[in-house]
Amino acid sequence: MPLVKTNKEEIVKTALTVFRKNGYYNTAMSDLAEACGLQKGSFYHYFPSKELIMAEVLISVQSYLKEKVFPIAYDESLQGKARLEKFLLKMGKAILQQDGGCIIGNTTLETSGQKVVFKPILKEIFEEWKSSLKHILALQYPDGTAGRMADQMVMEFEGAVMMSQLYDTDQILKDVFVRSLSKMR
Amino acid sequence: MPLVKTNKEEIVKTALTVFRKNGYYNTAMSDLAEACGLQKGSFYHYFPSKELIMAEVLISVQSYLKEKVFPIAYDESLQGKARLEKFLLKMGKAILQQDGGCIIGNTTLETSGQKVVFKPILKEIFEEWKSSLKHILALQYPDGTAGRMADQMVMEFEGAVMMSQLYDTDQILKDVFVRSLSKMR
DNA sequence: GTCTATATCAAGATAGAC
DNA sequence: GTCTATCTTGATATAGAC
Numbered sequence: 100m101p102l103v104k105t106n107k108e109e110i111v112k113t114a115l116t117v118f119r120k121n122g123y124y125n126t127a128m129s130d131l132a133e134a135c136g137l138q139k140g141s142f143y144h145y146f147p148s149k150e151l152i153m154a155e156v157l158i159s160v161q162s163y164l165k166e167k168v169f170p171i172a173y174d175e176s177l178q179g180k181a182r183l184e185k186f187l188l189k190m191g192k193a194i195l196q197q198d199g200g201c202i203i204g205n206t207t208l209e210t211s212g213q214k215v216v217f218k219p220i221l222k223e224i225f226e227e228w229k230s231s232l233k234h235i236l237a238l239q240y241p242d243g244t245a246g247r248m249a250d251q252m253v254m255e256f257e258g259a260v261m262m263s264q265l266y267d268t269d270q271i272l273k274d275v276f277v278r279s280l281s282k283m284r
Numbered sequence: 285m286p287l288v289k290t291n292k293e294e295i296v297k298t299a300l301t302v303f304r305k306n307g308y309y310n311t312a313m314s315d316l317a318e319a320c321g322l323q324k325g326s327f328y329h330y331f332p333s334k335e336l337i338m339a340e341v342l343i344s345v346q347s348y349l350k351e352k353v354f355p356i357a358y359d360e361s362l363q364g365k366a367r368l369e370k371f372l373l374k375m376g377k378a379i380l381q382q383d384g385g386c387i388i389g390n391t392t393l394e395t396s397g398q399k400v401v402f403k404p405i406l407k408e409i410f411e412e413w414k415s416s417l418k419h420i421l422a423l424q425y426p427d428g429t430a431g432r433m434a435d436q437m438v439m440e441f442e443g444a445v446m447m448s449q450l451y452d453t454d455q456i457l458k459d460v461f462v463r464s465l466s467k468m469r
Numbered sequence: 470g471t472c473t474a475t476a477t478c479a480a481g482a483t484a485g486a487c
Numbered sequence: 488g489t490c491t492a493t494c495t496t497g498a499t500a501t502a503g504a505c
Binding site (some may be wrong): 120121122124125198199200204205207208209211212213218221222225247250251253254255256257258259261262264265266271274275278 | 442450
């Protein structure tokens with residue numbers, strides 16, 4: 100944790116891990132500040148409110164996915180199964196990391212009833228996620244089927260994250276990974 | 285909302301709906317009190333802490349499921365498909381109700397990293413849920429397959445609840461209901 | 470850019486009157 | 488059993504010195 104001079108980018112990265120672990124409402128500005136090696140007051144130099152930093156966190160996740168993960172689905176140098184495998188692996192890494200569940204899923208469940216501000220971005224992420232998956236599956240299945248399978252994969256993934264948190268194991272997530280992968284030959 | 289004389293049971297029922305809608309951390313004791321038509325101070329006459337009332341809420345949900353829903357899975361007067369249909373319908377009603385998502389899933393994601401107290405009961409509910417489903421599916425599938433399918437159904441259900449909240453529609457949930465039901469002939 | 474100090478407010482929780 | 492009043496703590500946010 101830097102004692103002198105940090106920047107917005109670093110803070111967003113750190114905030115992501117804290118929000119993922121504690122959730123939105125259970126994360127205090129002091130938690131974020133501490134994780135960044137800053138005093139509470141200093142934190143406000145970078146972000147004027149908790150809502151705004153969470154918004155930036157979500158946007159940064161989306162940017163990363165758009166840049167590094169979703170394009171995998173359209174990489175024609177990879178065969179269907181290999182493409183799906185790479186996609187799922189990268190997606191898991193991007194969205195989960197060690198412990199604390201899925202930042203996107205967690206934030207959806209926790210805030211979608213209250214914080215309307217987050218909904219558009221969360222929706223977009225899920226939409227792009229599903230359409231990327233659908234694109235891969237469409238290599239092998241008819242359009243309607245591929246769409247349904249993609250939706251199902253995302254839902255099962257989020258359900259698996261929930262179970263993984265409850266049982267403190269990632270075996271469930273690995274099983275879902277294998278099952279999803281088995282859909283492509 | 286009663287201005288005079290309520291009781292623990294009523295309060296637990298009301299608290300369930302408030303927690304389901306707002307989540308654990310985003311629900312204040314004053315919210316619970318207000319929903320019960322009580323002053324904050326009066327609320328403490330019934331429950332000494334937020335943690336304890338949530339615990340009672342979860343226990344009440346479990347009791348209800350144990351009494352009214354899980355037994356359906358073992359009702360031999362019903363054929364497989366009819367049994368599954370009744371089970372899924374009752375389960376949805378018990379755990380979801382109008383808006384606010386799934387109290388079990390929400391609480392799992394929101395608190396499982398912090399409030400270890402809730403984990404045992406949440407685990408038990410999921411375990412019994414899955415084994416009830418497995419029992420129905422085992423009428424038609426081999427044991428291992430039935431178990432995996434049951435896990436999958438629960439995960440997909442929770443994923444569908446998440447999507448339903450985000451998109452403000454229960455169509456997704458209905459689709460999952462149909463897909464789950466189609467597993468039995 | 471970071472700090473300390475502080476204002477403000479809401480939340481969890483308690484005390485005691487009725 | 489319910490109320491009002493209050494305590495205490497913790498959280499968001501701001502101000503101003505360094």
